[in-house]
Amino acid sequence: MPVGTQGTVKTVPQDTLEALGAEIILGNTYHLYLRPGHEAIRRMGGLHKFISWPHALLTDSGGFQVFSLNELRKVTDDGVRFRSHLDGSSHFFTPEHSIDVQIALGADICMAFDECTEYPADRSRAEESLRLTMAWARRSLDHFRAHRHEVPWSDPKGCGMQCFGIVQGGMYTDLRRQCAERLVEMNFDGYAIGGLSVGEPRDLTLEMIAETLPLLPKDKPRYVMGVGYPDEIEQYARMGVDMMDCVLPTRAARHGLLFTSQGRLNIKNKQYAEDQGPPDPACDCMVCRRYSRAYLRHLMQAGEALSGTLNSIHNLAFYLGIMQRVRDSLAPATGNQEAGSLKLEARS
Amino acid sequence: MPVGTQGTVKTVPQDTLEALGAEIILGNTYHLYLRPGHEAIRRMGGLHKFISWPHALLTDSGGFQVFSLNELRKVTDDGVRFRSHLDGSSHFFTPEHSIDVQIALGADICMAFDECTEYPADRSRAEESLRLTMAWARRSLDHFRAHRHEVPWSDPKGCGMQCFGIVQGGMYTDLRRQCAERLVEMNFDGYAIGGLSVGEPRDLTLEMIAETLPLLPKDKPRYVMGVGYPDEIEQYARMGVDMMDCVLPTRAARHGLLFTSQGRLNIKNKQYAEDQGPPDPACDCMVCRRYSRAYLRHLMQAGEALSGTLNSIHNLAFYLGIMQRVRDSLAPATGNQEAGSLKLEARS
Numbered sequence: 001m002p003v004g005t006q007g008t009v010k011t012v013p014q015d016t017l018e019a020l021g022a023e024i025i026l027g028n029t030y031h032l033y034l035r036p037g038h039e040a041i042r043r044m045g046g047l048h049k050f051i052s053w054p055h056a057l058l059t060d061s062g063g064f065q066v067f068s069l070n071e072l073r074k075v076t077d078d079g080v081r082f083r084s085h086l087d088g089s090s091h092f093f094t095p096e097h098s099i100d101v102q103i104a105l106g107a108d109i110c111m112a113f114d115e116c117t118e119y120p121a122d123r124s125r126a127e128e129s130l131r132l133t134m135a136w137a138r139r140s141l142d143h144f145r146a147h148r149h150e151v152p153w154s155d156p157k158g159c160g161m162q163c164f165g166i167v168q169g170g171m172y173t174d175l176r177r178q179c180a181e182r183l184v185e186m187n188f189d190g191y192a193i194g195g196l197s198v199g200e201p202r203d204l205t206l207e208m209i210a211e212t213l214p215l216l217p218k219d220k221p222r223y224v225m226g227v228g229y230p231d232e233i234e235q236y237a238r239m240g241v242d243m244m245d246c247v248l249p250t251r252a253a254r255h256g257l258l259f260t261s262q263g264r265l266n267i268k269n270k271q272y273a274e275d276q277g278p279p280d281p282a283c284d285c286m287v288c289r290r291y292s293r294a295y296l297r298h299l300m301q302a303g304e305a306l307s308g309t310l311n312s313i314h315n316l317a318f319y320l321g322i323m324q325r326v327r328d329s330l331a332p333a334t335g336n337q338e339a340g341s342l343k344l345e346a347r348s
Numbered sequence: 349m350p351v352g353t354q355g356t357v358k359t360v361p362q363d364t365l366e367a368l369g370a371e372i373i374l375g376n377t378y379h380l381y382l383r384p385g386h387e388a389i390r391r392m393g394g395l396h397k398f399i400s401w402p403h404a405l406l407t408d409s410g411g412f413q414v415f416s417l418n419e420l421r422k423v424t425d426d427g428v429r430f431r432s433h434l435d436g437s438s439h440f441f442t443p444e445h446s447i448d449v450q451i452a453l454g455a456d457i458c459m460a461f462d463e464c465t466e467y468p469a470d471r472s473r474a475e476e477s478l479r480l481t482m483a484w485a486r487r488s489l490d491h492f493r494a495h496r497h498e499v500p501w502s503d504p505k506g507c508g509m510q511c512f513g514i515v516q517g518g519m520y521t522d523l524r525r526q527c528a529e530r531l532v533e534m535n536f537d538g539y540a541i542g543g544l545s546v547g548e549p550r551d552l553t554l555e556m557i558a559e560t561l562p563l564l565p566k567d568k569p570r571y572v573m574g575v576g577y578p579d580e581i582e583q584y585a586r587m588g589v590d591m592m593d594c595v596l597p598t599r600a601a602r603h604g605l606l607f608t609s610q611g612r613l614n615i616k617n618k619q620y621a622e623d624q625g626p627p628d629p630a631c632d633c634m635v636c637r638r639y640s641r642a643y644l645r646h647l648m649q650a651g652e653a654l655s656g657t658l659n660s661i662h663n664l665a666f667y668l669g670i671m672q673r674v675r676d677s678l679a680p681a682t683g684n685q686e687a688g689s690l691k692l693e694a695r696s
Binding site for chain 1: 653
């Protein structure tokens with residue numbers, strides 16, 4: 001899922017995302033809450049309409065961003081007080097408030113408010129953090145069920161909106177298990193594995209996913225948050241992960257890092273100054289069909305905004321292409337063309 | 349003609365320019381000479397191929413940019429010595445060198461090297477400046493005719509490439525006349541009116557165009573450089589001007605200024621925060637069809653790069669729409685669907 005932090009997948013127009021075959025994008029609750037504000041978005045009919053994205057949308061709970069504001073937050077059992085990175089104003093997020101904001105945004109999938117346990121965290125710290133996450137999951141889900149009908153459009157039952165729980169537990173497999181079992185009892189619409197890709201070694205990421213995934217119901221979407229590199233997402237998808245999100249393809253693109261079938265390519269390198277080949281000879285995306293490495297390097301060197309756009313389009317095409325190939329390879333075994341793919345119908 | 353200073357019409361992908369109906373764009377010789385370098389572009393087959401623009405291209409002579417480097421240049425009869433704004437390195441441009449660089453870039457139209465007379469300039473200064481421009485026009489054309497075959501592709505006669513002369517003369521109509529007559533004697537492929545939109549009042553711009561235009565042959569393209577606002581370009585086109593270029597639609601766009609059928613609109617204004625109408629209700633462009641003023645304002649407020657892209661697309665659509673309407677309105681009178689339009693076939 002391409003990440004659209006502030007209601008835009010950075011540098012890429014929505015029609016291009018459609019042409020790339022993106023079926024779902026993310027919005028960040030924290031950012032949209034601060035600007036333009038969830039009530040403004042609600043008044044305008046919700047995030048789909050506001051950003052003109054008539055396809056699936058997922059909003060995070062705001063938790064991850066808030067917990068990234070190291071110096072600007074204070075956590076209690078009730079919630080988190082934090083200061084805006086924009087103007088220093090004080091805000092208080094509870095599980096209930098996070099869900100309220102997400103309902104106002106009206107994404108197809110909202111996420112329970114959790115605490116993303118930092119890495120490293122010792123066992124007592126991870127246990128304490130998990131206690132918060134599990135209490136907040138309960139409160140998030142209860143509030144979601146009571147208020148899901150308050151979406152920004154006419155939908156008395158609010159049936160279309162889903163709420164996912166997030167498994168935390170640091171790097172302790174028994175805590176992960178405890179959390180997963182508790183969340184599954186609560187019967188969320190889907191389950192995420194959070195608190196990964198926070199600085200831990202990759203084999204630990206893999207171990208946590210491998211241990212946690214089997215505990216989550218196969219008939220509901222299973223989502224690993226915040227990953228990853230191309231080989232990672234393919235590996236996790238083949239393990240049974242249905243959804244992943246990461247800023248990496250677009251953020252790396254803006255810094256000149258292209259993901260290709262031949263590995264990573266830093267387009268700023270002088271060796272590409274007169275390289276008339278496409279960014280990735282094996283790629284059929286609109287950028288690789290039209291532009292050369294030399295041109296992309298020139299745009300980067302010249303500080304031209306088109307650089308970010310073209311690099312992002314290629315990287316997204318590369319990521320989406322990986323997932324498409326995984327789906328294609330799964331299809332014969334299951335006899336289901338949609339295997340491994342979450343299909344959501346967005347409201348209009 | 350949208351301006352593509354560094355080989356890109358800022359923030360807008362080439363396929364979008366095609367979808368907008370842009371038939372010709374500009375490249376800036378000064379910028380491309382410095383980065384990535386004209387010899388690199390020549391080795392890669394020319395500017396069309398380098399930037400993937402298989403349509404018409406025009407390059408300026410570099411003169412205007414060099415003359416904008418107030419503190420960094422020294423003019424002699426032979427040419428101009430200047431320092432790069434990028435790294436302070438010293439360079440010397442003569443009419444011959446400007447033409448050599450433009451031939452290496454291989455645009456469809458190259459411009460004679462001229463001195464853009466500043467405003468205000470007293471009569472003796474304007475006369476002296478004009479003397480340079482006329483001498484340099486002669487040298488530019490002679491050099492062009494001798495070397496036009498040295499294009500970056502196989503074209504023994506170099507027939508496709510054209511060279512335009514530039515009428516200067518400050519704000520003195522008799523100097524403009526003198527220059528125009530001299531240039532027409534030299535028999536350029538087309539004629540530009542330069543040295544306008546340099547700070548003079550608009551009625552003076554209009555007077556200079558009105559006085560100069562009739563002196564230039566109607567059967568060759570007549571080009572007014574560096575203009576202008578939407579009402580200006582319509583006015584000049586209706587007077588018989590065939591070509592104009594300006595950074596205004598794209599530069600203004602990046603600063604949040606939209607040109608619309610209802611006048612100028614500063615999309616940053618708070619009044620648009622929840623305005624769900626299209627940027628211009630009378631516009632059928634891909635931006636006005638899809639996005640709201642509220643969304644464009646949000647992108648601007650949030651500092652998102654997509655803001656520049658979408659605003660630029662609309663402004664270019666608005667400008668190109670004006671010219672299309674002028675062409676359409678001329679067509680019945682002349683019985684020629686291409687009236688007022690310069691059609692160029694780009695080499696591939």
